[in-house]
Amino acid sequence: MNYHKNTMTMMKQAIIKHGASLLCLVVGLVFAGGCGGPEAEDGDDRPTVVATTTMIEDLAKVIGGEEINIVGMMRTGEDPHLYEVKPKHATSVKNADLVLMNGLHLEATLDTIIKEQATGKVVALAEQEGIEPLTGGAGLEVAADPHCWMDTRYYGIYAAAVAEALSEVAPQHEALFKERLLVYLDELGELDAWIKKRFDEVPERQRVIVTGHDAFAYFGKAYGIEVHGLIGISTEQEPTPQDIEKLKTLIRDNGIRAVFPESSLGGSLLGLLDKVAADTGAVVGEELHSDSLGEPGSEAGTYLGMMRHNTNTMVEALKGGGE
Numbered sequence: 001m002n003y004h005k006n007t008m009t010m011m012k013q014a015i016i017k018h019g020a021s022l023l024c025l026v027v028g029l030v031f032a033g034g035c036g037g038p039e040a041e042d043g044d045d046r047p048t049v050v051a052t053t054t055m056i057e058d059l060a061k062v063i064g065g066e067e068i069n070i071v072g073m074m075r076t077g078e079d080p081h082l083y084e085v086k087p088k089h090a091t092s093v094k095n096a097d098l099v100l101m102n103g104l105h106l107e108a109t110l111d112t113i114i115k116e117q118a119t120g121k122v123v124a125l126a127e128q129e130g131i132e133p134l135t136g137g138a139g140l141e142v143a144a145d146p147h148c149w150m151d152t153r154y155y156g157i158y159a160a161a162v163a164e165a166l167s168e169v170a171p172q173h174e175a176l177f178k179e180r181l182l183v184y185l186d187e188l189g190e191l192d193a194w195i196k197k198r199f200d201e202v203p204e205r206q207r208v209i210v211t212g213h214d215a216f217a218y219f220g221k222a223y224g225i226e227v228h229g230l231i232g233i234s235t236e237q238e239p240t241p242q243d244i245e246k247l248k249t250l251i252r253d254n255g256i257r258a259v260f261p262e263s264s265l266g267g268s269l270l271g272l273l274d275k276v277a278a279d280t281g282a283v284v285g286e287e288l289h290s291d292s293l294g295e296p297g298s299e300a301g302t303y304l305g306m307m308r309h310n311t312n313t314m315v316e317a318l319k320g321g322g323e
């Protein structure tokens, strides 16, 4: 209850902030003489917006629609922690009117390129006011956890920030972006309530999951699930033999039922997860989507669908299999 109230307050604050930005944006436009970057195609005078991850691309499309030319950098299944920029995307970054990125060092190598190359506005969606990054977990000694989109409340803040940024590059469509934002925030609210209801089906002591890397800490915190990753918050790391032994002990000691592979993880980590499961008797659940959406058009091809897919996958594996 309290949680839901906080959600609404945060989202309203985001909208108020969005509304207040109207004046600056009009003034800014007069001085800037329109948007800086070149257009995507001949005759396409829409502003070009580059989105780094597939989640952010989806969000930019939801809010921006046909009014914006959206260029997605990462393909389905690509791992943002390890992403290496392609020359054509470096050019897109340079020429974009707006770059939407996650921030908090999710886009490890891309981070520097965006900072050095972008000539338009850059918005890091996880670094917005109202988002409190988690720190201090496994592998978090030095960095904040960037996977904030896993909390639907935080994703509402992402959405508000996208609407605000798009309104700056296409002010003539501001009302439309705001309208789409409000509809989407309602959908996020419904999703949030539905996720909670689904996890109510799992007995509390069984609400423990193991994934490949620590991408689900925000999800776990929001929905009361204990989450453990084979490695820390970035897939740049390699698990040590001690990490693996520790995880096996944890699974055995707590009777954890399922481990979940992630679609954006490389083969060696997936193999290790399989081995951990085989050695402990845990079930290997269906694939979760953490840092990348599923194929376009598939159930997990949108953020809303991905969150439903992950929830259903976890709930079915955690409540099933009891003797």
Ligand SMILES: [Zn+2]
Binding pocket: 081, 147, 213, 214, 215, 233, 234, 235, 290, 291
């Ligand atoms: Zn990640």
